Amino acid sequence: MLSKIMGVFARPDFPLLLREHVVLSAVALLIAVAVALPVALLVRNTPLGATIAINVGNIGRAVPSLAILALALPFLGIGFASALVALTALAIPPILINASIGLREVRQDIIDAARGMGLSGGQILTRIQLPIAAPVIFAGIRTSAVQTVASATLATFIGAGGLGDLIVEGLQRRGPRYCSQGPSPSRSLRSSRSSASAGSRGPSPRRGCRSRRREEVVN
Amino acid sequence: MIEFRHVSKTYAGSDRPVVNDLSFEVLDGEICVLVGPSGCGKTTSMRMVNRLIEITEGEILIDGEPNTSMSGTQLRRKIGYAIQQIGLFPHRTIADNIGTVPNLLGWEKGRIRERVNDLLDLVGLSPDEYRDRYPAELSGGQQQRVGVARALAADPPIMLMDEPFGAVDPITRERLQDEFLHIQEDIKKTIVFVTHDIDEAIKMGDKIAILKQGGVLAQYDTPQTILSRPNSEFVSSFVGGDRLLKRLSLTRVSELDLGPANGGTDGLPRISDGLTVRDALSELMGSGQSKAVVEKDGEKKLLTFQDIEALTSSGAMGGGKRSA
Ligand SMILES: Nc1ncnc2c1ncn2[C@@H]1O[C@H](COP(=O)(O)OP(=O)(O)OP(=O)(O)O)[C@@H](O)[C@H]1O
Ligand SMILES: [Mg+2]
Numbered sequence: 001m002l003s004k005i006m007g008v009f010a011r012p013d014f015p016l017l018l019r020e021h022v023v024l025s026a027v028a029l030l031i032a033v034a035v036a037l038p039v040a041l042l043v044r045n046t047p048l049g050a051t052i053a054i055n056v057g058n059i060g061r062a063v064p065s066l067a068i069l070a071l072a073l074p075f076l077g078i079g080f081a082s083a084l085v086a087l088t089a090l091a092i093p094p095i096l097i098n099a100s101i102g103l104r105e106v107r108q109d110i111i112d113a114a115r116g117m118g119l120s121g122g123q124i125l126t127r128i129q130l131p132i133a134a135p136v137i138f139a140g141i142r143t144s145a146v147q148t149v150a151s152a153t154l155a156t157f158i159g160a161g162g163l164g165d166l167i168v169e170g171l172q173r174r175g176p177r178y179c180s181q182g183p184s185p186s187r188s189l190r191s192s193r194s195s196a197s198a199g200s201r202g203p204s205p206r207r208g209c210r211s212r213r214r215e216e217v218v219n
Numbered sequence: 220m221i222e223f224r225h226v227s228k229t230y231a232g233s234d235r236p237v238v239n240d241l242s243f244e245v246l247d248g249e250i251c252v253l254v255g256p257s258g259c260g261k262t263t264s265m266r267m268v269n270r271l272i273e274i275t276e277g278e279i280l281i282d283g284e285p286n287t288s289m290s291g292t293q294l295r296r297k298i299g300y301a302i303q304q305i306g307l308f309p310h311r312t313i314a315d316n317i318g319t320v321p322n323l324l325g326w327e328k329g330r331i332r333e334r335v336n337d338l339l340d341l342v343g344l345s346p347d348e349y350r351d352r353y354p355a356e357l358s359g360g361q362q363q364r365v366g367v368a369r370a371l372a373a374d375p376p377i378m379l380m381d382e383p384f385g386a387v388d389p390i391t392r393e394r395l396q397d398e399f400l401h402i403q404e405d406i407k408k409t410i411v412f413v414t415h416d417i418d419e420a421i422k423m424g425d426k427i428a429i430l431k432q433g434g435v436l437a438q439y440d441t442p443q444t445i446l447s448r449p450n451s452e453f454v455s456s457f458v459g460g461d462r463l464l465k466r467l468s469l470t471r472v473s474e475l476d477l478g479p480a481n482g483g484t485d486g487l488p489r490i491s492d493g494l495t496v497r498d499a500l501s502e503l504m505g506s507g508q509s510k511a512v513v514e515k516d517g518e519k520k521l522l523t524f525q526d527i528e529a530l531t532s533s534g535a536m537g538g539g540k541r542s543a
Pocket of ligand 2: 262263
């Protein structure tokens, strides 16, 4: 069994599929960060805006991955573009939710003290709000990364390749061989991605933050 | 010097002012305490000084200049502000917290380091032990000291302190008050100090501004005058029925003009001349005697009930608690 599973790595098309998978997930994640973070920053000082952002994020999370793929298909046709749009749409909500909540949860008295000492709005953001919210924001990005790599297997259904091809191939042959070979590289890719982004969470939680409540809404 | 000139504040969406035509001056080196019932506009008045809240009508002058003559952030870097909730930055060490404003002003590292150590010493926290801790690793009282040190960091001539000793137990509060008055003897800042506790106001203030509902100034005077001549029913009830005793707490035994103790002082209670007259009265009554011995500069003096009575009937009470 194990040797059969290992056999998949030796397939000639494996490097290509792996690359498609990584590129698709990475680009989707980057775009999601580039969209979600600015939105979270924009709404950070308006409670109503933050609430709306969080709720939009929650609704986004409730939409199934396949449904988003199906929705993108009529507009962008078969291939990479559709898959990218769908994956990006899936990747945004966890980042948006965590970033909005992380920034919102920075205590008002801390911001008040900063303002009272003469920090400008930008300085309050970069020196106070972002560092305090960083662990929650990075947790959101990590969740999003894990989910994107998992959902990228579905890209095969709209012809965007990736490791999902292996899974589908296995299913079609009604044999367990590829069926189990497909998911396993995708699974290990996922976990390596997760630990990689966990390692780069920016400032590691420092001693002073230890007792603070760190809300990780999606994880 | 800080001058309030006919200052009013009406919040947007409300038609009633929360601060109404406020005028008074805080002289250089003095502590002015704003005191009054909850919601009477103390915090609002204080935050108009550094323009965290914009004035609706009137103006506030600082050293003769309207406080609108520079940008809000510039102004606030020149005014130390200790907010009511302390608000230390949880992700920064105590040293970094205290160094916030010097850092903004571009001081060099060595100078900031030295200043932080001096300030920690000043507020009674050992720099070696506390510099590198995080706020969560300090007790409430210690955090409050750091908050005060942080407000003092860039040596601003003006300080705003919003209930700076509010979050601690009465005994710690008393100690922090004493320490701060002691520090103030050296640093001579011009201070606006908010509290809702009349006893704290009497203890800390060179002047007291009593506000009533709607942000109206009820009386602005020295603690002595407010206690001996409250100008309205509101002020006398706010000051409390024990204002005579409060007056006694403004004077120390060492400031009394006492007669010498001749002859037999054996069996009489001894009273330290550092006590307030109020505490001395309490000790005297507790001893069951009618007089006590006070030792002053090696001389023995006699304290009697008459001395205390004379004090309450004369107008000249409470010379200067600062000189005690
Ligand atoms: N941002 C605001 N918008 C509208 N009204 C406000 C605002 N801030 C304060 N107020 C109102 O202004 C009044 C004065 O508030 P302020 O905070 O100055 O009171 P305070 O004297 O400091 O009271 P406390 O002793 O309870 O702290 C209160 O009635 C309060 O409800
Ligand atoms: Mg207040």
